[in-house]
Amino acid sequence: QVQLVESGGGSVQAGGSLRLSCAASGYTYSSYSMAWFRQASGKEREGVAAIGGSGVMSYTNSVKGRFTISRDNAKNTLYLQMNSLKPEDTAMYYCAARQIPYGGLGPGNYYYWGQGIQVTVSS
16 A cells, blocks of 8 residues: 655745655555645645656746755655745645656646645745
């Protein structure tokens, strides 16, 4: 059974940093495409960053240069380092996975989801 558990969220002032982690279990982690999504109140879920098993990455334009996605296959863990946070980054953040080489930023491309973790950025 695939399980994804996010951690590291919280509240921070604008300009600050947070690092999200997603601990994965129940599958061969290194063969899965992984991604971070977020959903702000009243808005649709959007892809933030994705990483394939080979290390190919992509980011949504609004976070380029500020966020970095990475994965540690030995620890079965996905990370999202978020720097220079802005109030518009406030959202519930979700980790997602699918056993394909690379899933990109489309929510429909992923089968497995964590329960989400709140990130709040105050001005």
